[in-house]
Amino acid sequence: MRTAPPPISLLAWAGLAAGAGILSLLVGLFAGFWGVLASLALAALPVVALTWRSAVRWRARRAALAAPFPEAWRALLRQWCDHYNRLPEDLRARFEDDLRIILAEKPITGVGVEVIDELRLLVAASAATLSLGWPAYDWEQLNEVLLYPDDFDRDYEFGVDDLSGQAHPWGTVILSVPALCQSFRDPDDAYHVGFHEFAHLLDLEQTHFDGIPRGFDDAAARRWVEVREREIPQMLRGESVLDEYGAHDPVEFLAVAVEAFFEAALVLRRNHGELYELLVTYFQQDPAAWDDARGLTLEPIRPRPPRPRGRMTRRRLRPRLSS
Numbered sequence: 418m419r420t421a422p423p424p425i426s427l428l429a430w431a432g433l434a435a436g437a438g439i440l441s442l443l444v445g446l447f448a449g450f451w452g453v454l455a456s457l458a459l460a461a462l463p464v465v466a467l468t469w470r471s472a473v474r475w476r477a478r479r480a481a482l483a484a485p486f487p488e489a490w491r492a493l494l495r496q497w498c499d500h501y502n503r504l505p506e507d508l509r510a511r512f513e514d515d516l517r518i519i520l521a522e523k524p525i526t527g528v529g530v531e532v533i534d535e536l537r538l539l540v541a542a543s544a545a546t547l548s549l550g551w552p553a554y555d556w557e558q559l560n561e562v563l564l565y566p567d568d569f570d571r572d573y574e575f576g577v578d579d580l581s582g583q584a585h586p587w588g589t590v591i592l593s594v595p596a597l598c599q600s601f602r603d604p605d606d607a608y609h610v611g612f613h614e615f616a617h618l619l620d621l622e623q624t625h626f627d628g629i630p631r632g633f634d635d636a637a638a639r640r641w642v643e644v645r646e647r648e649i650p651q652m653l654r655g656e657s658v659l660d661e662y663g664a665h666d667p668v669e670f671l672a673v674a675v676e677a678f679f680e681a682a683l684v685l686r687r688n689h690g691e692l693y694e695l696l697v698t699y700f701q702q703d704p705a706a707w708d709d710a711r712g713l714t715l716e717p718i719r720p721r722p723p724r725p726r727g728r729m730t731r732r733r734l735r736p737r738l739s740s
């Protein structure tokens with residue numbers, strides 16, 4: 418059970434302590450004992466606020482995980498979520514906990530869409546799939562998810578077959594509901610708008626995306642860039658399981674690679690072994706090994722039609738759903 422309170426970083430504590438010390442010293446020089454006391458009290462306020470916030474989140478997590486995982490949700494996951502089905506038993510339990518924490522902490526708002534349980538589960542399952550191997554991860558950079566009733570264009574008009582998802586650096590993820598449902602319906606076509614958009618948030622460095630998974634050290638980042646440069650020609654020729662959409666932009670390459678890692682793990686491992694191993698190390702998950710364990714075998718790679726370029730977005734790859 419993941420009930421530990423979200424950690425406050427050592428860096429934050431050290432910064433606060435240093436700030437309080439410097440402030441007290443300065444005030445002490447000019448205002449004497451009572452000035453020091455007052456400045457210490459002021460400096461303690463952020464510490465109290467951080468501690469309070471951490472305690473509130475801890476209580477919310479405990480409440481979210483207190484009851485057994487709902488059987489109806491479990492049935493929905495079995496029906497919809499291929500990654501959940503491939504997981505070993507212990508990781509499946511962690512996935513269920515992660516899902517409930519995400520649902521408890523991240524607002525999911527419908528824009529012209531009723532946000533029913535099934536949709537909330539699909540959103541949370543998208544994020545939980547990516548972060549399952551990182552026990553302390555809590556999607557700090559994600560503020561809200563907006564669900565749209567259809568694809569949209571760059572003016573956020575619906576019904577235009579342009580964008581099916583978008584991730585913003587300030588922490589908003591937009592997902593088209595038909596595209597999200599289609600992503601889960603077809604679990605092995607290396608297309609998943611949920612994985613794609615949440616992968617962009619993993620790439621978020623301060624206020625921008627840079628196409629390098631956050632947390633990679635210099636050596637891993639260099640290796641990532643080398644592998645990417647080797648993969649791109651094959652993608653441009655349409656001979657890769659990696660969507661050609663990711664060949665024109667390092668940011669999109671990362672998102673497309675994440676989609677393939679979870680949706681076409683066996684193909685990625687066989688045909689793009691170095692990239693697969695980098696992603697195994699990064700995500701601390703080995704979906705191809707789990708597919709081996711459940712007896713899956715490779716299928717032929719599907720040819721991909723070329724698509725126009727876009728940034729921080731995901732266009733749909735197939736005809737619109739009739740429902």
Ligand SMILES: [Zn+2]
Pocket residue numbers: 613617668669672728729730731
């Ligand atoms: Zn994108």
